[in-house]
Amino acid sequence: MGDHCGNIYQLRPVSIIRALPQIKDHRLFQLKLEDGTTWESFGHQPGQFIEVSIFGKGEAPISISSPPTRSDTLEICVRRTGRVTDALFEMGKGSTFHIRGPYGRGFPVDLLKGKKLLLIAGGLGLAPLRSLLLYSLDKRKDFDDIILMYGTNNPDNVLFKYELLSFFDRDDINYLYSVDRDDEGIWKQYVGVVTGLFDRTDLSPAETYAVMCGPPVMYRFVLQKLLKLGFAKEHIFMSLERMMKCGVGKCGHCAFGDKYCCIEGPVFPYPEIENIKEAI
Amino acid sequence: MEKRLIKKDALAGIAKKMADDFLVWAPVKKEDNVLFAPLGRNDEPFFSYLNSKNAPKNVFFPHTETMMKYTRTEKGMTFSAEVNKAEQSVLFGVRPCDAHSFVLLDKLFDQEKYKDGYYIAKRKNTTVISLACATPPYTSCFCTSVDGEPVSSDGADILLTDIGGDYLVEFVTPKGEALAKYFGETKADAQAESKKAEIAAKAKEAVKSKIPAHEVKPILDVNFDNPFWNTIHGKCLACGTCTYLCPTCHCFDISDEVKGSDGVRIRSWDSCMFPLFTKETSGHNPRPSQKERWRQRTMHKFKYYVDMFNAISCVGCGRCVMYCPVNIDIRKIVQDISKL
Secondary structure: OOOOOOOOOOOEEEEEEEEEEOOOOEEEEEEEEOOOOOHHHHOOOOOOEEEEEEOOOEEEEEEOOOOOOOOOOEEEEEEOOOHHHHHHHOOOOOOEEEEEEEEOEOOOHHHHOOOEEEEEEEHHHHHHHHHHHHHHHHOHHHOOOEEEEEEEOOHHHOOOHHHHHHHHHOOOOEEEEEEOOOOOOOOOOEEOOHHHHHHHOOOOHHHEEEEEEOOHHHHHHHHHHHHHHOOOHHHEEEEOOOOOOOOOOOOOOOEEOOEEHHHHOEEEEHHHHOOOOOOO | OOEEEEEHHHHHHHHHHHHHHOEEEEEEEEOOEEEEEEOOOOOOOOOOOOOOOOOHHHHOOOOEEEEEEEEEEOOEEEEEEOOOOOOOEEEEEEOHHHHHHHHHHHHHHEOOOOEOHHHHHHHHOEEEEEEOOOOOOOOOOOHHHOOOOOOOOOOOOEEEEEOOOEEEEEEOOHHHHOOHHHHOOOEOOHHHHHHHHHHHHHHHHHOOOOOOOOOHHHHHHOOOOOHHHHHOHHHOOOOOHHHHHOOOOOOEEEEEEEEOOEEEEEEEEOOOOOHHHOOOOOOOOOOOOHHHHHHHHHHHHHHHHHHHHOOOOOOOOOHHHHHOOOOOOHHHHHHHHHOO
């Protein structure tokens, strides 16, 4: 046993620079460290998460939405859905709370360099994927083609709307999006589940790495599609959601098979979880 | 290392003498139960017990533990982590199966990369004194099936074995040896040692309940979807008794408690038997029914822990067998799995 074990549950104070409304019950919080250190030294990787810690309310695992290439702030996109996020939504500019992290294994950015990227996001699954998306756009020369497929349940629920719209002006990213339903008939793009987007673009599966994050039901169908198109299993990465309480592989809530999602994930290469039935 | 002999009736006195100098956890009678509890000035330790109702894991991993304290002040929140703090303690008279559980818990809490300062500090500052089972206490004991023995120093710093009129005192680690002064001056002779070996062999023989714990790992590897999993959980009440009494169960929840402007963040035992254990905020639950929860508990003990740490996460104490209100028996489950 080490004589000087640090504290793996160490909290760091942050303040809110801006709280930007997204869609109903979703907000993007831009954070600043209040302990005199920088986000650079925080050292997060795309795909990692933090525990948001609010005294009196508790803690909640939230994925990091901003890339390490933009170290002036750390962004988290939060859905208001429980005690901790309720409290967070009551806070405004300048309010302080605590975080701990960064935790977990993020996207394999070094492996992805030089490769074609296919990012597939469903709903709030865009929040963690955005860290990789912006990272690859900030280091655009390091990557080959970038394709983003993003599906939401209806046109009102598109996150990061203006940011995404700006992608239509760029010729270095191919952006496709879908909505499951369009009751009002206002959607000019594809209507249907996100897998329908696969038929609307040319992919070169042999050279492409697919990265996905979305609601549980999405994984099965997207996986089927990818494998059918001839994607190698090793080229498929998925960010999984679990109830991650401690973030450091102890409390047991996020465990499936012999994996702790919080330390060995949340991003897994498909072959690592292929044979763990409970994973997806 | 050194071995000594003490008179049998001297044991309680030694524990009480230690309690003058340290925090001593010892078995004490509380109503109908024997529990490990801090030995107070007027408490009498109860060493002729079979086994304690609670597993002594609460010494290192308390049922409810303060992780940090905080206060709301005019200038904002101030807080202090309660980590890496522990009083010098002695855990006096645990059964070898329970001492074995500490070795298993160390693997998780004292991992190379993620060291849990709350657990480690208490573990480091506590000397474990095991009290061997000269006679296996219950018919439901099955320690010999899960890498344990009724007379074993595994996980202990000092081992006490009843060899008739005396206890043989074996100092197993330097930490144990540091307490040698409490155990008199009588050196153990060769006769005492051979008597102990004889008792150990007999005790091992006397553990009649056996399960094929090592055989089921390869079977569990390929039977996640076996219909067998439909057969266990039907009568389970999801009460969590098995996990709370289990010496190796280590899952916990983290929550806050506030009173006025003061608050604490606590961690408290949680249980994979509870429906909410895995439920995500979105409403999605990866283990939606008691069937999946029982599969998880069984797999975790006999497959996943083996995959992760090369050790079965069960010490054969039999508490879950004895106290399950609906008589779900892990021994039968393992037996049944071995026949799949």
